[in-house]
Amino acid sequence: MSERARSASIPQGAGADPQPLLEATEVCKTYRLGRVEVPVLQGATLRVEPGEWVAIVGASGSGKSTLLHLLGALDRDDHGGTRILHRGRSLASMSNLERNRFRNGIVGFVFQFYHLLPELNVLENAMLSPMVGWSLRPGLFWAGVGGAGAALGAASAVATSGSWGATLAPAAVVAATALAAGAGASIAGVAAAEVSAWRARWSRESAQTRERATALLHRFGLGHRLKHRPRELSGGERQRVAIARALLNEPQVLLADEPTGNLDERTGGEILDLIAAEHQRGMAVVMVTHDAAVARRATRRLTLRDGRVLCPET
Secondary structure, three states: OOHHHHHHOOOOOOOOOOOOOEEEEEEEEEEEEOOEEEEEEEEEEEEEOOOOEEEEEOOOOOOHHHHHHHHOOOOOOOOOOOOEEEOOEEHHHOOHHHHHHHHHHHEEEEOOOOOOOOOOOHHHHHOHHHHHHHHOOHHHHHHOOOHHHHHHHHHHHHHHHOEOOEOOOHHHHHHHHHHHHHHHHHHOOOOHHHHHHHHHHHHHHHHHHHHHHHHHHHHOOOHHHOOOOHHHOOHHHHHHHHHHHHHOOOOOEEEEEOOOOOOOHHHHHHHHHHHHHHHHOOOEEEEEEOOHHHHOOOOEEEEEEOOEEOOOEO
């Protein structure tokens, strides 16, 4: 069952999780350009409940995208993530691997500039999130094999996750490689049946992912474009692929950064209709925009000004 389905299956009232889906409290973010400090967020507070659609409006440079990146753990605030919570748990308390899984499964990202990989076709781009998710699982598999397997799993986790907001140091890669090599002799004794079972599971889930991606792209009107490269698509088609990529793991919340900013009004409206349909299926949405007309599609509207979230407009 997906993370969103698990969330939706919890009944409201007794036994329901009282925690908001995402919460930011008095969050600050300062960028440093040489010796100059540029404060962007100065005590921004935001609460996102499961299944709601929140639009954050503000002028260019007001910190909208910065706030979105912090909520999605793409960047760290000045407090190291202690004031940003997912269902009551701070992002700072998560391990590197847990934050990677949070970014891959709990949240989905849609950006103004699409960020499709030009070497991949439409179907392959849409499948990227589940493919990345598989790279976060080796530690779980090898941990069940035995002591040496756990060692290799730990090395794999180090090599695949890295540290939050930083590039993995070469020394860490060397250490992970040495750890894996040291475990190699014991790993060679792993039953072939176990490896075969893991490969079969990967093959099965890969096929299921391809089926889900194909169905989603057909629903988005891209069934005839599955084998096309991004350069062969219009702006609206590229954004549809980007949304499909964000939705394939069925995230609990979609973080959308100016999703219609590069599109004409008609095409932008079609993109908002796709997001609205997913919202009706139970997905929460946090969308930043400078366009008041786009913001009116949301169920709750907030304004970001002078680094703070102002009184809500409903």
